[in-house]
Each structure stands twice: as structure tokens, then as C-alpha cells.
Amino acid sequence: MHKLGTALAAFLLAVAQAQAWNMATPYPPANFHTQNILQFVKEVEEATGGRLKITVHPGGSLFPHPQILPAVRNGQVQLGEVLMSLLANENPLFELDSIPFVATSYEEARRLYQAQRPEVEKWLASRGVVFLYAVPWPPQGLYTKKPVASAQDLRGMRFRAYNPATARLAELLGMAPVQVEAADIPQAFATGIVEAMITSPVTGVDTQAWDFSRYFHDLKAWIPKNMVVIGRRAFESLSAQDREALLRAARRAEERGWRLSQEREEVALQTLAQRGMQVVKPTPQLMADLKKAGDTMILDWQRKVGATGALVYRKYLGR
Numbered sequence: 001m002h003k004l005g006t007a008l009a010a011f012l013l014a015v016a017q018a019q020a021w022n023m024a025t026p027y028p029p030a031n032f033h034t035q036n037i038l039q040f041v042k043e044v045e046e047a048t049g050g051r052l053k054i055t056v057h058p059g060g061s062l063f064p065h066p067q068i069l070p071a072v073r074n075g076q077v078q079l080g081e082v083l084m085s086l087l088a089n090e091n092p093l094f095e096l097d098s099i100p101f102v103a104t105s106y107e108e109a110r111r112l113y114q115a116q117r118p119e120v121e122k123w124l125a126s127r128g129v130v131f132l133y134a135v136p137w138p139p140q141g142l143y144t145k146k147p148v149a150s151a152q153d154l155r156g157m158r159f160r161a162y163n164p165a166t167a168r169l170a171e172l173l174g175m176a177p178v179q180v181e182a183a184d185i186p187q188a189f190a191t192g193i194v195e196a197m198i199t200s201p202v203t204g205v206d207t208q209a210w211d212f213s214r215y216f217h218d219l220k221a222w223i224p225k226n227m228v229v230i231g232r233r234a235f236e237s238l239s240a241q242d243r244e245a246l247l248r249a250a251r252r253a254e255e256r257g258w259r260l261s262q263e264r265e266e267v268a269l270q271t272l273a274q275r276g277m278q279v280v281k282p283t284p285q286l287m288a289d290l291k292k293a294g295d296t297m298i299l300d301w302q303r304k305v306g307a308t309g310a311l312v313y314r315k316y317l318g319r
């Protein structure tokens with residue numbers, strides 16, 4: 001075969017072998033988690049010489065958030081991103097990063113992640129899922145229409161929950177929890193289904209929180225994480241070389257994501273203020289009330305978590 005023919009044949013072979021995969025994620029396109037994922041898949045495509053192309057479907061457009069992990073497990077989609085603490089009912093281990101005041105700084109969040117990660121990996125592996133990396137949201141604060149000085153001011157409100165921990169917190173504070181995905185927040189506030197929420201400054205910006213709330217109480221109450229996973233079948237279908245490329249890109253995405261999270265917290269806090277929101281320091285009473293709820297939650301958690309979870313928590317505390 002002459003030269004051009006050989007090149008053409010090689011090209012056609014590469015195209016035939018190229019994998020076109022999909023990835024389901026729950027958060028909007030402009031969010032830094034999504035942007036980080038887009039960079040990740042770009043690096044994977046480059047590092048595999050185009051053998052692995054991944055199309056990202058953000059905002060729950062391919063699968064709604066609660067169905068993303070099941071879809072990865074049964075091979076309906078190759079990759080997915082999930083809020084780890086959404087899985088708290090399946091394994092309490094996932095809940096730990098969303099219990100108020102367990103880990104409130106990035107430094108603590110990183111240590112908690114290191115303690116959680118081996119067990120999370122094992123749990124997922126036994127379900128046919130390969131853990132790739134995790135990235136934190138900025139610390140969580142309270143959005144309301146009126147200033148809140150203590151938990152008393154929250155009583156009776158309809159509260160937007162995004163996982164079992166936020167629902168439990170609402171109950172402990174005398175509020176009525178309503179599970180609402182991030183994509184549905186503006187609608188939920190506009191129609192009065194909810195009137196308060198705890199989330200990051202970043203999600204406040206994503207949802208234009210200034211349209212439906214006036215106060216952001218900067219609680220820095222916990223730092224939840226998203227994880228990125230791949231189905232084992234898909235992972236094992238890759239050559240050793242491409243697997244390594246994927247894992248390398250994942251490690252880079254994790255480092256980048258932790259940095260981005262901290263940078264975006266600052267920017268988002270400024271945006272909330274520029275858009276006319278009052279970004280306020282919580283009163284000592286509000287903090288004390290929330291800490292009390294957090295204490296109840298961690299005690300309940302320790303009761304239900306079992307030996308593995310107890311070890312993870314002790315490891316995090318350095319005991």
C-alpha cells in the first residue's frame with residue numbers, strides 16, 4: 001500500500017476504535033464543577049489521541065441527579081458526577097461532609113476526604129463503580145429574605161433541602177424540608193414552595209439568589225463534595241495506557257477543583273454583594289443554635305454508622 005493509503009487506513013482504524021462516551025452531571029454548565037469536568041474530558045481526549053471522547057450532559061439533562069449513580073452502575077451511562085452526601089441513606093459514610101461543623105475549612109475538608117476516600121472507593125467498587133476524584137463546594141451559608149438572628153426566626157419556614165442531612169437539619173430547627181435540585185431552585189422560590197436554603201455562595205450565583213432572597217448569612221457550616229465516577233465495565237474496556245491517561249487527568253482535575261472552589265467562593269461572595277444582597281456574619285446565637293443541631297446530628301450519625309464509619313471519623317479527628 002502506498003503512503004497515503006496506509007495513513008488513511010490507520011485513520012479509519014482509529015475512528016472505528018474511538019469510544020464515544022457520555023457523562024451525566026447534575027449542576028449547570030457555568031458552574032465551576034462542570035467547567036472543571038469539561039477540562040477533564042478535554043485532557044482525556046488529548047491524552048488518548050482522540051480514542052476516548054466524552055460528551056458531558058450537565059444540569060441533570062441526561063439523568064436526574066438521584067438516578068446518575070444507578071445509571072453508571074448499570075452501564076446506561078459511562079461516567080457521572082454525584083453529590084456524595086446525596087447517598088447518605090445508602091451508606092452513612094457519605095453523610096459526614098454534610099453534618100454541620102464537622103469540617104468547616106478547606107484544610108479540614110481535605111483531611112475528612114482523606115479519611116473517607118478509601119472506604120468510599122471500596123463501597124463503590126463492590127457495586128461496579130470506579131471512583132475517580134472528588135471536589136468540594138465552597139462552605140455553606142443561609143439564604144433568607146429577612147435577617148435571621150437565631151433559630152427561632154427560622155421556625156415554621158419551608159426549607160430547601162438537597163440531601164438527607166439538610167432535611168434532617170431543617171426538622172431539628174423546626175422547619176419543613178422540601179427536596180429541590182439545584183436546577184429547580186429559582187422556580188421553587190418563585191412559587192413559594194420554599195423560602196430559605198443553605199448552600200454555597202456559588203450556587204447562590206448560579207441561581208441568581210438576589211432575585212428571591214436578600215440575606216446571605218456566611219455560616220461556613222460544612223463543605224460537601226461532588227465525586228466523579230466511571231462504571232467498571234467502561235473502565236476495564238480501556239487499554240492500560242488509556243486507563244492511566246484517564247486516572248492522570250482525574251488527579252489533575254481533583255487538584256484544580258480544590259483550588260477553583262476556594263477561588264470561586266471569594267468571587268461569588270463579591271457577586272452576591274454587588275447584586276444587592278446583604279452578606280452578613282451570623283450572630284453568636286444563630287451559630288450556637290446550629291451547632292446544637294449539628295451536635296445532635298453527629299451523635300445520631302455515630303449511632304447508625306457502624307464500625308467502619310466510626311473508624312473513618314476517628315481517623316479524621318486524629319484519634
Ligand code: PCA
Nearest residue numbers: 137162182199200203224
Ligand atoms: N450546591 C449544591 C450542593 C451544595 C452546594 O453548594 C446545591 O445547592 O444543590
